[in-house]
């Protein structure tokens with residue numbers, strides 16, 4: 001009996017219950033999820049709005065309205081997932097009790113008609129007392145690890161033997177494991193956080209964490225309104241990057257990215273000089289530090305190279321010299337000092353806020369900011385462009401032209417800093433799912449009924465067998481059992 | 491010039507698989523017992539050749555042979571061959587080889603068409619240097635092979651069922667096992683495939699991603715396509731217990747499932763960008 005045969009199927013509530021208890025609805029949900037996910041891989045996800053306008057023109061507004069640009073967080077993806085969850089729960093509640101009962105209570109006192117209706121059935125006529133036939137049947141079946149029940153009734157002596165019962169519950173274990181995994185994912189997305197940071201050698205950084213805080217700054221018509229908010233707050237944990245380096249293969253391909261980290265917590269050093277690399281993160285107090293990328297700093301340099309030209313003749317008058325970041329440098333032979341005070345890897349200017357910023361972390365348009373001093377007094381502060389040497393920078397009151405020849409960047413390590421308190425639930429769910437599969441796919445519920453009847457001088461032994469799936473595999477075993485009953489020589 | 495043994499064995503295997511496919515085909519048409527036995531022997535030789543290719547590849551590269559499309563395709567053919575041979579010995583149905591070996595040969599052919607830059611031995615990039623990656627691919631490919639065999643069986647099922655419905659005798663079709671048998675074997679292949687695919691592609695993949703990138707799921711196109719494929723096969727399993735969906739409709743789902751698997755395996759690498767893009771290495 002399934003939900004649809006249920007007498008619940010009357011009113012509206014019953015109709016909804018039946019819908020969620022039906023396997024056709026499962027198929028619908030699974031196919032819908034598949035199609036929706038395909039859309040998510042065809043339309044690029046989480047791009048800025050302009051991207052969709054550029055790529056899809058008039059369709060962009062539809063895409064944005066339906067949330068297709070963030071498919072897996074769109075309401076209807078969530079709705080489909082919820083449908084799946086309710087579907088599983090309803091299905092299980094609906095079917096499990098009957099399945100449990102039917103599986104546990106295999107009928108024992110069957111008649112010939114019952115046996116003849118089974119897919120596998122066979123009758124042997126033997127010249128043997130029913131009692132000794134019974135013993136042999138039990139012997140054969142218990143050797144094959146069947147569990148046996150017996151009954152002596154009007155039709156004769158009947159034996160019910162079965163094994164692999166737990167196979168029937170594989171699907172339930174699988175379904176429960178799926179719910180567990182989803183539960184873990186939900187808890188993780190609520191209580192965990194994902195962060196990313198660029199770290200420079202030698203620098204100490206306070207690690208931000210995301211936490212739930214009661215926020216009472218808000219009010220509603222003057223009444224303070226405490227709200228629970230997720231906020232990024234600094235933790236007591238400080239991270240210092242001791243060293244970052246890259247290993248290469250002989251062919252020049254990257255072999256490994258490595259960082260050495262030192263952590264202190266509440267001012268005390270708790271982890272000293274621990275090396276991490278891709279696939280080998282560092283765990284501390286539920287926070288995990290992953291080696292995830294590296295790059296050249298976009299907002300600073302180690303040192304920069306300059307030279308001086310005569311602005312009229314364009315002849316080099318001072319050969320290239322290196323200037324360290326943020327350290328005054330005395331230019332050889334002349335009475336000026338220079339200091340490197342700013343850098344952006346991809347120059348951009350925001351006209352409204354009048355600020356200069358790096359448009360990207362790529363080194364597309366490197367620009368450097370220098371201060372020039374005469375006799376220790378600042379006289380000029382200016383930006384120089386690596387790509388645009390035509391932009392001349394002449395030191396005030398001189399005919400020296402300052403030329404920006406290049407720079408040595410600082411490498412940073414990119415670390416993902418994540419916390420997910422529910423991964424263990426996901427892993428438990430996953431393991432349980434594997435157990436569920438083993439049960440559902442590799443353990444079969446095999447059932448055999450044997451009815452022994454005395455007819456005048458002979459004994460009729462009726463065999464009937466059933467398996468919940470894999471009928472053809474069972475046929476062989478069933479015939480073997482019948483044959484071993486036939487073969488025994490007295 | 492140094493001979494790269496793995497390439498040599500691959501070429502040998504290629505011709506062996508072609509011959510195996512043709513021999514099974516000949517057996518189907520003529521029903522000569524000796525041709526059938528020869529097909530099985532040749533299937534074993536082909537499997538041996540591809541095994542040698544994988545062994546040499548592992549030795550030459552110094553890591554498990556899963557690091558690019560070329561190696562993993564050879565591994566796919568290997569798993570499928572072993573699974574098929576086990577099936578042939580267990581169920582004693584040789585005709586299945588016609589379709590399964592056709593899939594194996596098509597896979598060999600597709601692999602041989604890859605440009606040299608994919609056939610080349612690549613050192614492992616940092617993300618791939620993990621035991622979880624190896625377990626992930628190993629198990630996922632058993633899944634792929636199960637799906638591949640189920641695909642071959644589903645096609646046979648549809649052909650056979652059509653002729654059974656019409657009750658028109660046909661020498662070739664009559665030699666195929668009954669549609670019930672094909673349906674059951676197809677289910678078994680999906681069951682094996684689904685279990686290993688879930689374990690390998692989804693679970694071990696998640697464990698690995700969690701180690702390497704700090705998150706077990708990131709909706710990367712490859713991950714998403716694994717999930718899509720998984721939904722399709724979950725639908726197959728449930729269709730088989732749903733009135734009105736058993737039989738032909740279920741067989742179509744098994745075919746769609748394998749098309750999805752092919753896209754997951756080849757399409758995603760070439761068409762969609764992502765972490766797993768073997769092709770963009």
Ligand code: HEM
Nearest residue numbers: 021022023026084087088091168171174440441724727731
């Ligand atoms: C993605 C989600 C799902 C997965 C991975 C899943 C997995 C499974 C598996 C592995 C089986 C065993 C199949 C077999 O033995 O051939 C199964 C059986 C079954 N599932 Fe699901 N399932 C899912 C969703 C659902 C939903 C939503 C329902 C609700 C109607 C459902 C109802 C059933 C039923 C009735 C059976 C067969 C009954 C039995 O053998 O006990 N499943 N499922």
